[in-house]
Amino acid sequence: MNILVCIKQVPDSNKVEVDPVTGVLKRNGVESKMNPYDLYAIETALRIKEKLGGSITALTMGPNQAAGVIREAFAMGVDHGVLISDRKFGGADVLATSYTISQGIKKSGTYDLILCGKQTTDGDTAQVGPEVAEWLGIPSLSNVSKVTELKAGSMVVEMDMTHEIEIAEIEYPCLLAVDKDIFIPRLPSFVKKQETKDREIRVITLADLEDREEKHYGLNGSPTQVQRIFPPEVNNHREVWNGEGSELTGRLLSKLKELKFA
Amino acid sequence: MNYKRLDQNDLKTIRAIIKEEERILYGEEINEEYSHDELSDTVSYPDVVVKVISTEEVSEIMRYAYENTIPVTPRGSGTGLVGASVAIEHGIMLDTSLMNRFLELDENNLTITVEPGVLLMELAAYVQDRDLFYPPDPGEKSATIGGNISTNAGGMRAVKYGVTRDYVRGLEVVLPDGKVVEFGGKVVKNSTGYAMKDLMVGSEGTLGIITKATLKLLPLPKKAISLLIPFPTLEKAIRTVPFIIKSKSIPTAIEFMQREVILDAEKYLGKKFPDSSADAYLLLKFDGNSTEEIEKDYANVAQICLEQGAIDILISDTNEREESIWKARGAFLEAIKGSTTYMDEVDVVVPRGSVNEMVEYIHGLYKEVDIRIKSFGHAGDGNLHAYILKDDLSEEEWENKMKAAMDKIYGKARELSGQVSGEHGIGYAKKSYLMESMDPATVEIMRGIKRAFDPKNILNPHKVCQM
Numbered sequence: 001m002n003i004l005v006c007i008k009q010v011p012d013s014n015k016v017e018v019d020p021v022t023g024v025l026k027r028n029g030v031e032s033k034m035n036p037y038d039l040y041a042i043e044t045a046l047r048i049k050e051k052l053g054g055s056i057t058a059l060t061m062g063p064n065q066a067a068g069v070i071r072e073a074f075a076m077g078v079d080h081g082v083l084i085s086d087r088k089f090g091g092a093d094v095l096a097t098s099y100t101i102s103q104g105i106k107k108s109g110t111y112d113l114i115l116c117g118k119q120t121t122d123g124d125t126a127q128v129g130p131e132v133a134e135w136l137g138i139p140s141l142s143n144v145s146k147v148t149e150l151k152a153g154s155m156v157v158e159m160d161m162t163h164e165i166e167i168a169e170i171e172y173p174c175l176l177a178v179d180k181d182i183f184i185p186r187l188p189s190f191v192k193k194q195e196t197k198d199r200e201i202r203v204i205t206l207a208d209l210e211d212r213e214e215k216h217y218g219l220n221g222s223p224t225q226v227q228r229i230f231p232p233e234v235n236n237h238r239e240v241w242n243g244e245g246s247e248l249t250g251r252l253l254s255k256l257k258e259l260k261f262a
Numbered sequence: 263m264n265y266k267r268l269d270q271n272d273l274k275t276i277r278a279i280i281k282e283e284e285r286i287l288y289g290e291e292i293n294e295e296y297s298h299d300e301l302s303d304t305v306s307y308p309d310v311v312v313k314v315i316s317t318e319e320v321s322e323i324m325r326y327a328y329e330n331t332i333p334v335t336p337r338g339s340g341t342g343l344v345g346a347s348v349a350i351e352h353g354i355m356l357d358t359s360l361m362n363r364f365l366e367l368d369e370n371n372l373t374i375t376v377e378p379g380v381l382l383m384e385l386a387a388y389v390q391d392r393d394l395f396y397p398p399d400p401g402e403k404s405a406t407i408g409g410n411i412s413t414n415a416g417g418m419r420a421v422k423y424g425v426t427r428d429y430v431r432g433l434e435v436v437l438p439d440g441k442v443v444e445f446g447g448k449v450v451k452n453s454t455g456y457a458m459k460d461l462m463v464g465s466e467g468t469l470g471i472i473t474k475a476t477l478k479l480l481p482l483p484k485k486a487i488s489l490l491i492p493f494p495t496l497e498k499a500i501r502t503v504p505f506i507i508k509s510k511s512i513p514t515a516i517e518f519m520q521r522e523v524i525l526d527a528e529k530y531l532g533k534k535f536p537d538s539s540a541d542a543y544l545l546l547k548f549d550g551n552s553t554e555e556i557e558k559d560y561a562n563v564a565q566i567c568l569e570q571g572a573i574d575i576l577i578s579d580t581n582e583r584e585e586s587i588w589k590a591r592g593a594f595l596e597a598i599k600g601s602t603t604y605m606d607e608v609d610v611v612v613p614r615g616s617v618n619e620m621v622e623y624i625h626g627l628y629k630e631v632d633i634r635i636k637s638f639g640h641a642g643d644g645n646l647h648a649y650i651l652k653d654d655l656s657e658e659e660w661e662n663k664m665k666a667a668m669d670k671i672y673g674k675a676r677e678l679s680g681q682v683s684g685e686h687g688i689g690y691a692k693k694s695y696l697m698e699s700m701d702p703a704t705v706e707i708m709r710g711i712k713r714a715f716d717p718k719n720i721l722n723p724h725k726v727c728q729m
Contacts, residue, residue: 012580031485031553033580075577184534187490187583190564190575 001054003045004111006101007038007073009066010122018231034069037117039185040178045115046077047183051150055079061101067201074196075188081201082108088206091219098131100217103209114175118143129177140175141168145182265351266331268309279322280312287311295340296355301607304345304690308335308355315360317442317473325440327354327720335722336467338379338406343607344689346466350724358408364388371448373431375476378408395482397423401592408472414464416685421642422514427463434474435462438716448476466687467722469715483549487556488578488587491567492540496520496625499542500618502570503641507614511563516642517545523638527590530597535590540573598636604652606664610675611645611684623674624648633663645684688726
């Protein structure tokens, strides 16, 4: 089984601040880490490899320092690494990003299974995975919360659709975007980190791609125009009522009705 | 000592002092939880529980109790493990949990002044939000800071940062006769007479009632990385600890744990631990200002562990990974408790160099005494927690086997120049072991100190050094 895992480097903070004037994310001074959802994708790949054998490639797109997450994937047990990196890829929206990644995937090899995290903790769109599948012309499933069965030409998975669990069988080659807790991700190993510290990471630039038309990449290839980024309003409104239990119960019920919660 | 039994008249006076009826619990209103603490089987109800909210209230109650020779037992969250907060002679229980205000954060002196009812988790979060750090980190985060001071709680960062005592700068204390005194202060150095503040720390509510505490803070380390190190056997894991200590790199914590306890914690939390394939683990934590600095720090230790037979070194370097490990570590006590019908604990501490010998001794003991014993603990500071489990034993079997196991463990600790308690205290349950291990002359001095503070012996009687 030839497995590809798409991963991303994100800021290591739950509180990314937005510059109120420019509307740009303040990334200075914030350490980075692997998108937490991608750890589940890597763990899923490792578990499948443990059962079926094969090899796992981790692929990321970003500046040179994004190679850090590939090194981390190596320390978890991933075999190969690919970094898609070119200044001309900068400023890409989800459409241009997924196109660039799909081009990079085509260049890097052929895979039976492509795994992604459900979403990233910085962009939070959950769109890149399925869009990559569209560009590659392969089927995809999102919110995958369980791998039920691995067959020769297909696999059976469960998807957590909030209100119900959907079970589906999907044929290879395919793409799965996995949910958190599908497996508990293993920790990176110091021993593997030492062993792989000189392992080569293949770098793919615009010049290596099948489609070298600059207009299709980066800011130029992005139809999305960001008007403004702002932190959501925090609603801290509270009311404190004092009184007898019976009286407060009635008041609570009418309040809930008023707010259309009951 | 003949104590006065609380009557309606006394209750009337208490009502006059406290003024708010809902802060006084009397007779039937006293919830069962006030009759015991979290673990020991010491059970006794107070006659009245008073939820105090100010130093003045504590002082007035104490003055009245002193004049009338009514016993008083102070209590925080009741998370103690040795019965120190149980009202053996009944009387008045002073619940300080409503005294939970943050009084002053002094950024010029890096101190914080709080009331005793502030919870450890509230304190940790409060200072962390301001880029500051209160290092003591006992597993029980819902304990009050007053309780932590009363037992001189240690916790998981003691290897590098020390224990609660090292972070207490000053205390406001109500003496048994109601007088209010201050011990210590915001000063860094202090050679002014006897170390009264240090006498209060660890006194388990027998000398006075802490009503305010000024604590030392540190700047918050920017980054922490833990190493979870699997070993094929407990022996191999624990024998590595002296090498780590000798290596002169200082982790904040060196903990050891066995697979069984991890599985208990997984069951208790309903969440998988990142690794449970090995028989035993060491868990090391390092902190510092950057990932690079910490990586340099731990490289040497990682090498030592591999040389001593570690299977691998697993790296936890993000908040999510840290939480998955340390949350489980923090739940070990509750998890073990959930795996049996009843248990008793040993909290011995031995010199750090002998920790492997002590752990191996306890590990071998279950065969000798034929009783299930689970242990985990702070390998780096020599403080071990061993839990003796009752399971399906009859009362009689349990009493005999538990006593036999305890005697052997405390005996071994003595042999290794250790002490009865590392951080849980003596309270009511461990008095006999203290008496066995301590020089009678020292016990006499302790009793003299108690008499000097509390000549009528009304404050938390029958605890620590009193029979």
